[in-house]
Amino acid sequence: MRIIYSDIQRLKSAAKHLVVCSQDIKLSAAQEALARASGYRDWHELSASSFRYTKDHASSAEIDANFIARLAGELSIDVGDVQLIVARTKLIDNQAWTDARHQACQRQLYQLVGGLTDAQIDQAKTTAIRSGETPHHEHRDCIRIAYEWLDAQVKIKSMIRKPFAIKHIIEKWAGRYVSASDVDVAAFMHPDIRGIYPYFNISSRLTEPSRRRLDNIEEAFTQRYARNYNPKIYSRKEE
Template sequence: MLTDEQINAAKKTTRYSTTEKPLHEHNDCIRFAFEWLDAQVKTKGCTKKPHQLKHLIERWAGRYVSTHDVDVAAQMHPDIHGDYPYFNISSKLTNPSFTRISGLGETYSHNHGDRHDLGKYSKSE
């Protein structure tokens, strides 16, 4: 699991996808994004058709996640390349296992994943 020290260092070096001031409510949001991205099948090239990744991650984790959180997580992940929302992940999305985030304090802090739509995914872990 990513440490606060690793996340805070990455926030300082991330090239953000928007010109807005970066918004980070909690480091767990970056952990949610990292784990969600980690569960996806990686491809050689970046996607041509973007997904609303932050919304998929939010619904899975049950908590608000900013685009900037996804930017940091993608930069930290050794196998993820590209810029939000065009990453090298398969268009056939994988629903990550809840066990990836079950120990994080912010999991389901805004809702209980009631808007998580399994129809958006081709398979589950």
């Protein structure tokens, strides 16, 4: 799929940001990667396109994520860093990126690259709305664990009225300490989750997530929390 741009200056700006992001990349290499990720043969073909009377390509979470994943792959840069650059330069459609757009894109990227990247997590730590406690994060994998548990839950329209001690439930499922701050950041990153710990829009009939969700998370089961695991608190089980 070819992305249509109305302004080459945004592309030039994005190329410069990519060079700053990774000092091993030359400007010409960044431009070539931008062109290929956009569906053009090379920078010459892209820059020879007519920008003057062209409207920007209509974007979507799928288009955003596929472009970011291709560009990150071309330059061997973390997809989270690329996402930040694409958003900052308003590259694809000259529109400001809302939290909703970031979250929808992250969801698509999660499916494409098989997990949350370090850069995505670090960015979310600085912008997530948190509960009253002082933020505390032991490891990025704690956020990945919380994300997987939340993702398995049934989402509802309203916030849960009688909240659970979610962090403790997650800890026993994954065998690893998780803070309320970790859960808040995971909830912020998930496009379908709303609320602040422990009031989220999840069903009170909890779903027991599949343990397969933890297969690629190194910190899972590194501590002894799982010895107190009680599957009876769940109303349903993820297949």
